[in-house]
Amino acid sequence: MGKIIAIANQKGGVGKTTTAINLAASLAVLEYKTLLVDADPQANSTSGVGFNPKNIRIGLYECLVQEIHPQDVIISTPTPFLDLLPSNIDLVGAEIELLNMPNRERIMQGLLKTIQNQYDFIIIDCSPSLGLITTNALTAANSVIIPVQCEYFALEGLGKLLNTIKIIQNHLNKQLEIEGILLTMYDGRLRLCNQVVEDVKTHFQDIVFDCIIQRNTKLGEAPSYGIPVIHHDAESKGSIGYLNLAKEILQKNGMI
Amino acid sequence: MGKIIAIANQKGGVGKTTTAINLAASLAVLEYKTLLVDADPQANSTSGVGFNPKNIRIGLYECLVQEIHPQDVIISTPTPFLDLLPSNIDLVGAEIELLNMPNRERIMQGLLKTIQNQYDFIIIDCSPSLGLITTNALTAANSVIIPVQCEYFALEGLGKLLNTIKIIQNHLNKQLEIEGILLTMYDGRLRLCNQVVEDVKTHFQDIVFDCIIQRNTKLGEAPSYGIPVIHHDAESKGSIGYLNLAKEILQKNGMI
Numbered sequence: 001m002g003k004i005i006a007i008a009n010q011k012g013g014v015g016k017t018t019t020a021i022n023l024a025a026s027l028a029v030l031e032y033k034t035l036l037v038d039a040d041p042q043a044n045s046t047s048g049v050g051f052n053p054k055n056i057r058i059g060l061y062e063c064l065v066q067e068i069h070p071q072d073v074i075i076s077t078p079t080p081f082l083d084l085l086p087s088n089i090d091l092v093g094a095e096i097e098l099l100n101m102p103n104r105e106r107i108m109q110g111l112l113k114t115i116q117n118q119y120d121f122i123i124i125d126c127s128p129s130l131g132l133i134t135t136n137a138l139t140a141a142n143s144v145i146i147p148v149q150c151e152y153f154a155l156e157g158l159g160k161l162l163n164t165i166k167i168i169q170n171h172l173n174k175q176l177e178i179e180g181i182l183l184t185m186y187d188g189r190l191r192l193c194n195q196v197v198e199d200v201k202t203h204f205q206d207i208v209f210d211c212i213i214q215r216n217t218k219l220g221e222a223p224s225y226g227i228p229v230i231h232h233d234a235e236s237k238g239s240i241g242y243l244n245l246a247k248e249i250l251q252k253n254g255m256i
Numbered sequence: 257m258g259k260i261i262a263i264a265n266q267k268g269g270v271g272k273t274t275t276a277i278n279l280a281a282s283l284a285v286l287e288y289k290t291l292l293v294d295a296d297p298q299a300n301s302t303s304g305v306g307f308n309p310k311n312i313r314i315g316l317y318e319c320l321v322q323e324i325h326p327q328d329v330i331i332s333t334p335t336p337f338l339d340l341l342p343s344n345i346d347l348v349g350a351e352i353e354l355l356n357m358p359n360r361e362r363i364m365q366g367l368l369k370t371i372q373n374q375y376d377f378i379i380i381d382c383s384p385s386l387g388l389i390t391t392n393a394l395t396a397a398n399s400v401i402i403p404v405q406c407e408y409f410a411l412e413g414l415g416k417l418l419n420t421i422k423i424i425q426n427h428l429n430k431q432l433e434i435e436g437i438l439l440t441m442y443d444g445r446l447r448l449c450n451q452v453v454e455d456v457k458t459h460f461q462d463i464v465f466d467c468i469i470q471r472n473t474k475l476g477e478a479p480s481y482g483i484p485v486i487h488h489d490a491e492s493k494g495s496i497g498y499l500n501l502a503k504e505i506l507q508k509n510g511m512i
């Protein structure tokens with residue numbers, strides 16, 4: 001059974017999509033069959049791996065609200081071993097439509113169960129909110145990765161997110177674990193960055209990944225070509241960072 | 257009557273809060289009476305001007321849902337001429353509670369009308385979503401500033417936001433104008449940054465501010481001291497950038 005990992009943080013712009021795309025691509029390059037699920041109506045994961053959201057006729061919205069089988073929606077990407085469950089702007093509607101459905105928090109859990117044994121990993125990119133779609137992702141997930149930008153505001157929201165995860169663990173998904181806190185956009189020359197890293201490591205030392213993702217222009221450039229950074233520039237700090245993250249997760253889960 | 261300006265973009269981390277705090281502070285330094293409204297449950301504007309959201313007993317939530325008069329909630333900040341209508345995490349609840357209220361899109365419009373004549377400017381910081389609270393802010397506003405990070409993903413969401421603004425102009429708020437598109441976190445050394453600036457100026461030339469906000473560490477540091485950047489380092493590129501933005505807006509509105 002494949003491991004389902006949600007990438008979540010309600011703080012905006014902390015590197016959720018960048019982590020989802022490049023972790024999924026790194027796992028695929030290591031030949032683990034991986035599915036990337038785009039659970040954000042902005043559909044940045046969809047475009048970041050080369051598909052125009054405007055050309056996606058059916059996506060995650062139809063799976064959640066119209067019970068379309070994910071198999072009919074999933075597309076393979078140019079990266080071997082990497083598939084995508086795409087989204088488009090219609091997904092915004094799901095936030096309201098799910099409200100009236102029985103078992104509304106468990107819809108994504110149900111649909112991912114039908115395909116979980118076809119993948120080694122399923123990576124879910126969440127939107128910057130803790131609404132019903134993100135709640136669905138956290139209920140369906142075995143674990144969650146929390147990207148934290150090395151900036152002041154990013155620290156503020158961490159407590160709230162950890163509270164939400166506790167609530168979900170207590171009421172919706174007892175097996176949800178924290179895969180780890182991932183420090184992103186690190187720039188060692190900045191005092192603030194080093195201060196945030198120190199604060200996070202002091203408060204959360206046992207759940208912080210050893211691997212820190214550095215600020216790297218190649219990570220910002222890759223989505224404009226619609227490819228993961230490992231195909232844009234495999235020698236870049238960004239590529240190496242996310243490959244190291246993949247290896248750290250595999251080691252932690254006893255897979256290498 | 258004070259001018260109400262919403263700062264909105266559903267893309268996360270593009271500089272909405274940084275723009276709201278530092279534009280409001282710049283207008284206050286120029287001695288325009290200014291109110292900063294924190295319409296994001298993350299309450300980053302509240303903490304960014306020095307107030308701990310956990311210590312805010314009543315905030316915007318109570319004004320929207322319990323009809324508490326804003327006058328009883330507004331606090332003055334250490335910056336002369338700058339007041340704050342604070343928030344805390346309770347605001348998350350308003351998104352659902354407003355759904356069942358008659359006239360649910362016009363609640364904020366009603367409450368800001370009661371205090372609009374006490375200020376020259378009211379600046380509303382929105383969350384990274386286009387839900388009911390942001391819809392309220394766009395319905396209450398005279399104009400909207402759209403911060404756009406000089407990054408690839410930031411361009412993608414612009415079309416969707418402009419569509420949403422058109423819908424609000426047609427159905428909820430005929431007088432809503434676009435004050436301008438503000439390019440943020442600009443770094444002239446990066447090819448991608450220059451490409452995004454060129455793309456935005458080509459597609460939206462008549463609504464893009466002349467002023468571009470550069471990436472500047474002082475802007476990231478200031479919130480950790482709970483003060484606007486102009487009080488943290490008045491000579492910094494960040495301070496000068498937002499002061500120039502304030503002057504550009506004042507000129508455009510025939511106020512200087």
Ligand SMILES: Nc1ncnc2c1ncn2[C@@H]1O[C@H](COP(=O)(O)OP(=O)(O)OP(=O)(O)O)[C@@H](O)[C@H]1O
Pocket residue numbers: 011012013014015016017018019040042044126127128184185186213214215216217219220221223238266267268269384407408409410
């Ligand atoms: N390590 C990095 N170095 C440089 N740029 C980065 C890095 N990580 C992310 N970025 C860039 O920063 C911006 C924000 O990242 P991203 O979109 O992944 O964040 P997000 O959390 O998914 O945002 P949202 O909250 O809108 O979903 C993007 O333009 C991305 O390309």
Ligand SMILES: Nc1ncnc2c1ncn2[C@@H]1O[C@H](COP(=O)(O)OP(=O)(O)OP(=O)(O)O)[C@@H](O)[C@H]1O
Pocket residue numbers: 010011012013128151152153154267268269270271272273274275296300382383384440441442469470471472473475476477479494
């Ligand atoms: N010009 C800039 N230079 C350097 N850092 C900046 C600049 N503008 C914003 N930042 C930093 O980038 C991060 C994101 O900015 P900010 O929080 O203002 O974005 P936002 O759009 O309000 O995010 P959210 O979508 O979560 O509300 C913050 O840590 C902020 O301090």
Ligand SMILES: [Mg+2]
Pocket residue numbers: 016017018040044126127
């Ligand atoms: Mg994202």
Ligand SMILES: [Mg+2]
Pocket residue numbers: 272273274296300382383
């Ligand atoms: Mg903000």
